Amino acid sequence: xxxxxxxxxxxxxxxxxxxxxxxxxxxxxxxxxxxxxxxxxxxxxxxxxxxxxxxxxxxxxxxxxxxxxxxxxxxxxxxxxxxxxxxxxxxxxxxxxxxxxxxxxxxxxxxxxxxxxxxxxxxxxxxxxxxxxxxxxxxxxxxxxxxxxxxxxxxxxxxxxxxxxxxxxxxxxxxxxxxxxxxxxxx
Numbered sequence: 001x002x003x004x005x006x007x008x009x010x011x012x013x014x015x016x017x018x019x020x021x022x023x024x025x026x027x028x029x030x031x032x033x034x035x036x037x038x039x040x041x042x043x044x045x046x047x048x049x050x051x052x053x054x055x056x057x058x059x060x061x062x063x064x065x066x067x068x069x070x071x072x073x074x075x076x077x078x079x080x081x082x083x084x085x086x087x088x089x090x091x092x093x094x095x096x097x098x099x100x101x102x103x104x105x106x107x108x109x110x111x112x113x114x115x116x117x118x119x120x121x122x123x124x125x126x127x128x129x130x131x132x133x134x135x136x137x138x139x140x141x142x143x144x145x146x147x148x149x150x151x152x153x154x155x156x157x158x159x160x161x162x163x164x165x166x167x168x169x170x171x172x173x174x175x176x177x178x179x180x181x182x183x184x185x186x187x
Contacts, residue, residue: 014076023067026076027124034078035115040141040183044111045080047182052083055172060086062106062170063097070101073131077124083107083167104128107135107167112142125149135167144180 009017014026024033037045045066052064064083069076082105090098108128110121118138125136129151136149148156148165158164164174 011071011074011076015071023069023078025078025124027120028075032120035113037080038113041080041111041113043183043185044139044141044179048081048109048179051174052170052172056086056170062086062167063089068101068105070103070105072102072104073127075124075127077127079105079108079124079128080111081109083109083170085167085169104131104133106133107137108133109137109139111139122147135165137164139179141180141183144176146176146179
């Protein structure tokens with residue numbers, strides 16, 4: 001179960017607090033600790049990052065980060081996977097990736113854990129979209145479905161052989177079945 005701290009604190013004060021494990025998020029003035037990821041969640045998160053980065057990193061198109069803190073629009077959230085287009089990553093002068101991301105991701109992916117409330121997680125996806133994010137995925141491993149969010153459109157519930165929308169600059173084709181097929185490691 002996610003832990004909510006009732007003490008009201010400003011975003012600036014929250015950002016000065018030590019990081020927690022699992023990560024805490026700052027949403028609407030509240031500090032909410034995310035649940036500890038379990039097996040299916042970790043597998044999907046790791047595989048999504050690997051598959052996306054195999055296509056985009058060498059060509060400097062984008063990069064998929066696991067559990068990256070993003071602070072923008074009055075919130076500080078830690079989506080399960082964030083994808084940033086290369087030109088939106090503020091590299092240091094020596095080319096290193098920055099520690100702080102004060103921007104919305106171009107693509108945000110959330111994977112529902114058994115202890116999470118779906119509307120809270122979807123709320124973070126909607127927050128990202130309202131600030132400029134181009135694509136949001138909400139994966140539910142229990143029913144092998146992916147709720148897809150695109151700016152200004154109704155969400156789409158995709159399952160089975162439904163092709164998943166990807167950021168336009170990323171040459172990747174995936175279906176919901178392929179994504180959830182990654183969970184079958186033992187066969």
